[in-house]
Amino acid sequence: MKNLWITLIPILAISCGKILGEEVARIEVNGVSSQQEIAEAETTVRLYEGDEIGFWSDMSLEYRDGDEFWWEVEILLEGEPHSNLKIDPLDKDLTVNSTETNFNGEITTAYSGRNLMMTIGETGEYRVRSRLFTTSETAVVKKAALVVKKH
Numbered sequence: 001m002k003n004l005w006i007t008l009i010p011i012l013a014i015s016c017g018k019i020l021g022e023e024v025a026r027i028e029v030n031g032v033s034s035q036q037e038i039a040e041a042e043t044t045v046r047l048y049e050g051d052e053i054g055f056w057s058d059m060s061l062e063y064r065d066g067d068e069f070w071w072e073v074e075i076l077l078e079g080e081p082h083s084n085l086k087i088d089p090l091d092k093d094l095t096v097n098s099t100e101t102n103f104n105g106e107i108t109t110a111y112s113g114r115n116l117m118m119t120i121g122e123t124g125e126y127r128v129r130s131r132l133f134t135t136s137e138t139a140v141v142k143k144a145a146l147v148v149k150k151h
Contacts, residue, residue, distance in 0.1 A: 020096065021054050021114075021149030025128060029144045033072075033131040042129040045148060051120040052151040057089035058112045060142035065105035067136035071115075071146055076127040087115045087146075089132070110143070117151070 024045050031039035047053065057071070073085040092113030100109040120126075130146040 020094075021056075021151040023147055023149050024053075025148040026058075027128060027130045027146045027148075029130060029132050029146070031132075032139070032141055032144075033133050038131060040129055040131040042127055044125055044127045046124070047120045047126050047150075048123045049120055053118055053120060054114045054149045054151050055085070055087055055116040055118075056112055056114050056147040056149055057087070057092070058143065058145040058147050059089055060110040061139060061144075062106070062108045062142070063134070063136055063139040065102070065107060067134060067139055069132065069134045069136075069139075072131045072133065073146065074129040076129075077122060078124045079127070082126070085116070089113070089115060089144075091115060112147070114149075 024047075025043045027041045027043050029039055029041050031037075033039045055071075055073070061069070063069075069089050071085070071087040071089060073087060075082045075085070092111070092115055094114040096112050098109070098111035098113070100107065100111070128146070128148060132141065132144050134141075
């Protein structure tokens, strides 16, 4: 039985790594953007044709049920515009390290969740700029990071 566990542990670790992905970039945003003030951050990462990448939100928030949040993500390839994405950080297909309380529509949550997957079509240096927006005037954003992971 001991030999079985010794064999299974590395296989399970590799499988979890494939599902959760390997972090290749983290964009910490200090604040929420508005029409009057833009809070943005960016990073550059080298990606290769065929890479499967996931955009994850690593968040800690307090907000009211019905409030909306979204990332505006601008991607440049070798300095030239490549794509623009709008990502809902609350819309996740995979979540880890999650806690949430909801008391009469007042939500407090912290999590890391995968929001979007995409396949890289061309090898190069990708600059990823992100800004976080919300419809709420009372939301408290304790932590907001857009994370890029290879899957």
